[in-house]
Amino acid sequence: MAPPTIQKFESEEQVAVALAIYILHLSAKFIAANGSFSVVLSGGTLIDTLRKLTEPPYVNSIDWSKWLIFFLDERVVPLDHPDSNYKLAYDGFLSKVPIPKSNIYPIKEKLSPEEAAAEYEQRLKHLVANNTLKTSPTTGFAKFDLMLVGMGPEGHVASLFCWHFQRFEKKKWVTYITDSPKPPPNRITFTFPLINSASEIAMVVTGEDAADAVKVALGKHAYDYYPLPVQKVSPEGSLTWFLDKEATSEL
């Protein structure tokens, strides 16, 4: 992988603008090349940081009909539950842009975490088989155009946490956790091999809660210790960090 691009901004507002411009360009590039743009969303504060995309001039400059939306991790709750990442994304972003409903891929309800993970993985494999999604020629995993990844204060990404075995998964595309240290406990999550097969990953990290983990991941001692989950994000394509001043305050 090429070294990551690290973009630091004075404020979260500036991160939101820069992220909108970055996504706008990628959307145009991938749609011109393939006729579609596959985007994977995290939960958390990322959804609010996408708000500029729902406003002029960005909202009118994107061919939303070509977007495909997936979820990097999801809480195993009904889709209208306050803990649902789908609900968070729908209320804060998806309901404000004209992406066709059939292009949005939430988890299936009323399944156990294990069943929900297996079902999502099967659906992704089906979308690869019918050429809706691309495949990485090197890994054989699905190759998403863009993953928008947030980071927790202790360095987790997706629902891949420190001291939990899911972060070591090598074969599955999607796995599950029933004792997530961040509530709620039942979740499904993309695995690192699937995450790292992506063309583009944006690590979007704002706020002072993230400063310690940013220092570990990007500071001069980054490789002296056992890596945080965020340090395992290393895509075949490009990795771009979007950071505000608070998140970089310990660097």
Ligand SMILES: O=C(O)[C@H](O)[C@@H](O)[C@H](O)[C@H](O)COP(=O)(O)O
């Ligand atoms: O289910 C979730 O909570 C998320 O998908 C999770 O992986 C999130 O991206 C990070 O925890 C960062 O969250 P914050 O941006 O809110 O700190």
